[in-house]
Amino acid sequence: MAELTKADEPTDATPNVSEVDVADVHSEEEAVAALDAHVDRGEPILQVRNLVKHFPLTQGIVIKRQIGAVKAVDGISFDLYQGETLGIVGESGCGKSTVAKLLMNLEQATAGEIFYKGQDITKLSGKALKAVRRNIQMIFQDPYTSLNPRMTVGDIIGEPFDIHPEVAPKGDRRRKVQELLDVVGLNPEYINRYPHQFSGGQRQRIGIARGLALNPEVIICDEPVSALDVSVQAQVINLMEGLQDEFNLSYIFIAHDLSIVRHISDRVGVMYLGKMAEIGTDEQIYDHPTHPYTQALLSAVPVPDPDARDHRERIILTGDVPSPANPPSGCRFRTRCWKAQDKCAQEVPLLAVPERFKSSDSPAAHESACHFAEEKDVVHAG
Numbered sequence: 001m002a003e004l005t006k007a008d009e010p011t012d013a014t015p016n017v018s019e020v021d022v023a024d025v026h027s028e029e030e031a032v033a034a035l036d037a038h039v040d041r042g043e044p045i046l047q048v049r050n051l052v053k054h055f056p057l058t059q060g061i062v063i064k065r066q067i068g069a070v071k072a073v074d075g076i077s078f079d080l081y082q083g084e085t086l087g088i089v090g091e092s093g094c095g096k097s098t099v100a101k102l103l104m105n106l107e108q109a110t111a112g113e114i115f116y117k118g119q120d121i122t123k124l125s126g127k128a129l130k131a132v133r134r135n136i137q138m139i140f141q142d143p144y145t146s147l148n149p150r151m152t153v154g155d156i157i158g159e160p161f162d163i164h165p166e167v168a169p170k171g172d173r174r175r176k177v178q179e180l181l182d183v184v185g186l187n188p189e190y191i192n193r194y195p196h197q198f199s200g201g202q203r204q205r206i207g208i209a210r211g212l213a214l215n216p217e218v219i220i221c222d223e224p225v226s227a228l229d230v231s232v233q234a235q236v237i238n239l240m241e242g243l244q245d246e247f248n249l250s251y252i253f254i255a256h257d258l259s260i261v262r263h264i265s266d267r268v269g270v271m272y273l274g275k276m277a278e279i280g281t282d283e284q285i286y287d288h289p290t291h292p293y294t295q296a297l298l299s300a301v302p303v304p305d306p307d308a309r310d311h312r313e314r315i316i317l318t319g320d321v322p323s324p325a326n327p328p329s330g331c332r333f334r335t336r337c338w339k340a341q342d343k344c345a346q347e348v349p350l351l352a353v354p355e356r357f358k359s360s361d362s363p364a365a366h367e368s369a370c371h372f373a374e375e376k377d378v379v380h381a382g
């Protein structure tokens with residue numbers, strides 16, 4: 001695969017661990033967390049700042065009147081670093097796909113900024129936007145509906161070259177598509193076949209090959225394995241991990257399955273009702289969550305070990321997720337939170353490292369949007 005840029009040597013942006021004084025760190029777990037806290041991840045490739053997407057709610061057929069808005073994404077900030085995977089989890093409807101579409105510029109942001117290598121892509125248009133979009137690609141959830149059944153695999157994978165002929169001039173396209181088929185583990189001779197002649201896992205490989213065609217740096221993966229059988233999920237995840245190493249890709253990986261997200265992610269963000277509740281390394285979020293919502297999510301993950309199951313504390317959330325058109329005041333989680341107090345209705349908790357953990361090396365020292373953030377011993381996924 002000569003023409004896709006490979007991640008051969010460490011670059012300036014390659015994460016490296018700065019010198020950390022571990023003399024005072026007692027357990028191996030604390031040592032890992034202390035190292036994580038000091039990892040120099042380089043410059044972020046994507047910086048999302050106060051991103052907002054409100055979908056207008058209208059009334060009337062002829063004269064449409066706006067009567068409100070669905071606050072699908074309501075002020076989200078996070079960074080994505082070169083070569084890392086940032087997992088995003090949260091219940092259905094919390095705004096994960098809307099974030100993905102905003103990053104892809106498939107939806108226009110109501111407010112906020114998305115910096116790609118320092119340039120705000122929400123303000124770009126025309127040629128400048130086209131050039132940036134080449135570097136940010138997407139893998140979709142459902143390989144059964146996302147591939148046009150009337151196009152051959154060669155045409156599907158090669159379609160992005162119509163928009164960016166500079167990547168593969170016409171005479172070179174067939175060879176390039178065959179290379180891509182090879183990279184994702186499919187027989188290059190299948191180039192003239194149609195999507196219905198492939199299994200679900202193979203179709204997702206076709207989707208991945210298409211995502212790679214323009215040699216992007218960032219790939220947004222919205223539930224990329226949710227529609228696949230469990231046995232095939234692992235193969236596709238392994239393929240994605242291999243490609244990440246080979247081409248130094250940065251992934252945003254959205255999924256429901258907390259175990260899969262832990263497996264593939266370096267860092268994880270937990271969303272609730274259009275907001276980021278908690279964000280940190282996979283160890284910080286899965287083993288040391290401080291936000292009650294994350295604790296509740298993790299306590300519901302099935303545990304295969306019967307001993308661990310007997311000792312776990314299940315946190316059952318009561319009440320439904322409120323409507324994003326009319327979210328609760330203050331903390332959005334307060335209507336379902338067992339720790340809620342008056343302050344939670346009055347003040348929006350900011351996503352920040354809680355004051356009490358700020359000067360500690362504890363793995364609890366990560367960003368959490370809760371006025372009363374503290375660790376709780378919940379049995380976590382694998």
Ligand SMILES: Nc1ncnc2c1ncn2[C@@H]1O[C@H](COP(=O)(O)OP(=O)(O)OP(=O)(O)O)[C@@H](O)[C@H]1O
Binds near residue numbers: 071090091093097099
């Ligand atoms: N085009 C739209 N118009 C109006 N509301 C929308 C639109 N797209 C999404 N929404 C609403 O925004 C909210 C967030 O939707 P989104 O699809 O981002 O959630 P999600 O976290 O991806 O959910 P799931 O896990 O089910 O895929 C939902 O309440 C949804 O109904």
Ligand code: SF4
Binds near residue numbers: 291
């Ligand atoms: S701010 Fe209050 S309601 Fe929100 S998660 Fe923390 S304790 Fe619960």
Ligand SMILES: [Mg+2]
Binds near residue numbers: 096097098222
């Ligand atoms: Mg979604």
